[in-house]
Amino acid sequence: MIINHQNSHLIFPFTAIVGQEEMKLSLILNVIDPKIGGVVIMGDRGTGKSTTVRALIDLLPEITVVSDDPFNSDPQDIDNMSYFVHEKIKKNESISTSKKKISMINLPLGATEDRICGTIDLEKALTEGIKAFEPGLLANANRGILYIDEVNLLDDHLVDILLDAAASGWNTVEREGISINHPARFILIGSGNPEEGELRPQLLDRFGLHAKIGTVKDPEIRVHIVGQRAEFDESPLLFRKKYEKKQKQLADSILYARDNLDKVKINLDLKKNISKVCSELKIDGLRGDIVINRTAKALTCFEKRTQVTSNDIFRVIFLCLRHRLKKDPFETIDSGKQVYEAFKKIFN
CATH class of the missing domain: 1.10.8.80 (Magnesium chelatase subunit I, C-Terminal domain)
Structure with a gap:
C-alpha cells in the first residue's frame, strides 16, 4: 500500500502531536539523513506510533525521478539507477524526469516474500528471452520510506530481507538461474508493542535508532490530546489549517538540513x-x-x-x-x- 499524498488532508498534522519527542526527533533525523539506518519505535498501545509515522508524509520533500521508471531512479545518480534506465541510456533514448513527493510504503503483516521483493515471470523470460520482472514493495520504496506496524510480529525471515536490502541499497530476486537486481534505498521504520515480543538482538542492531515511547500520565495533557483528536475528527481540514504555518516551517527546516548536511x-x-x-x-x-x-x-x-x-x-x-x-x-x-x-x- 502506498500512502497517497493527495489524501494528506485526512492525516493528523505532525506538529500538532503532543509529547513523544524522542519518536518525532528520530523520524525527522532519518528523513534528513537516510543513511542513519531507520528507526524502531517500541511502546504501549494507543501511544500514537502509527499516527506519528503517517503524519510524517506531509513533511517529506520532493525528489527528482525518471518519469516512467517503477524504481524512482535518480537521473543524476548513475551508480544507483535501475536496469530499466541503464537500458535506455545504452540505446541513447531520451530520459524524461519529473518531481514527486518521497513515498511512504506501508508493509502489511501478511505480505509474502514475492510481494515484498517482486517476482520474475519465468515463462515469459524463457519464451521471449526478456527479463520479465514484476516489481514489489521494495521497488516502490526506493528513495522513500518503508513502514512496518507491529514489526515484532513480522516473520524474522522477512525482516532479514528488509534489513539486508536497507543496508546494501539493492534488492536481488533470483529464480531458476535468472537474476534481477534493482536499487532499494529506503528508510525502514518499524513500530510495535514490546509486550507482544521483542525483536531479536541481531535484528534490533540493524536499525539505526531505537525510540521508546510511553503512555502520557499527566491528566491535563491527556485531556488536551483527547480534545485535539475530537477536533480533528470533527473537521480535519479546519484543524490542519491551524497548523499550516508550523508544518511549513518544519518542512523547510528538514529540506534545509538535507541540502546542507555535508557542511x-x-x-x-x-x-x-x-x-x-x-x-x-x-x-x-x-x-x-x-x-x-x-x-x-x-x-x-x-x-x-x-x-x-x-x-x-x-x-x-x-x-x-x-x-x-x-x-x-x-x-x-x-x-x-x-x-x-x-x-x-x-x-x-
Whole structure:
C-alpha cells in the first residue's frame, strides 16, 4: 500500500502531536539523513506510533525521478539507477524526469516474500528471452520510506530481507538461474508493542535508532490530546489549517538540513570519545560509532549549525545505543543509565 499524498488532508498534522519527542526527533533525523539506518519505535498501545509515522508524509520533500521508471531512479545518480534506465541510456533514448513527493510504503503483516521483493515471470523470460520482472514493495520504496506496524510480529525471515536490502541499497530476486537486481534505498521504520515480543538482538542492531515511547500520565495533557483528536475528527481540514504555518516551517527546516548536511563537521576528539563510549559499553561492531556520528550531524544541521558539540552527541546517544547493549535475556531494554554513566565518564 502506498500512502497517497493527495489524501494528506485526512492525516493528523505532525506538529500538532503532543509529547513523544524522542519518536518525532528520530523520524525527522532519518528523513534528513537516510543513511542513519531507520528507526524502531517500541511502546504501549494507543501511544500514537502509527499516527506519528503517517503524519510524517506531509513533511517529506520532493525528489527528482525518471518519469516512467517503477524504481524512482535518480537521473543524476548513475551508480544507483535501475536496469530499466541503464537500458535506455545504452540505446541513447531520451530520459524524461519529473518531481514527486518521497513515498511512504506501508508493509502489511501478511505480505509474502514475492510481494515484498517482486517476482520474475519465468515463462515469459524463457519464451521471449526478456527479463520479465514484476516489481514489489521494495521497488516502490526506493528513495522513500518503508513502514512496518507491529514489526515484532513480522516473520524474522522477512525482516532479514528488509534489513539486508536497507543496508546494501539493492534488492536481488533470483529464480531458476535468472537474476534481477534493482536499487532499494529506503528508510525502514518499524513500530510495535514490546509486550507482544521483542525483536531479536541481531535484528534490533540493524536499525539505526531505537525510540521508546510511553503512555502520557499527566491528566491535563491527556485531556488536551483527547480534545485535539475530537477536533480533528470533527473537521480535519479546519484543524490542519491551524497548523499550516508550523508544518511549513518544519518542512523547510528538514529540506534545509538535507541540502546542507555535508557542511557539518565533527572534530576528531569528539569522534574518539564516541568510540570510547562504544568501547566502554562493549558494543559489538562499529555500527554504533557510525550511527552516533551521523545522527549528531543530522541534529546539528537541523538546528542550522555547522559544528557538532558534545551536547548534540548527548541528545542522540541514547537513541543510538540503548538497543545495542548486551543485557540479561530476562531484562527489558536498558533505560539509559548505562549509556549515561559511560558518557559522563568519557566526556567529563
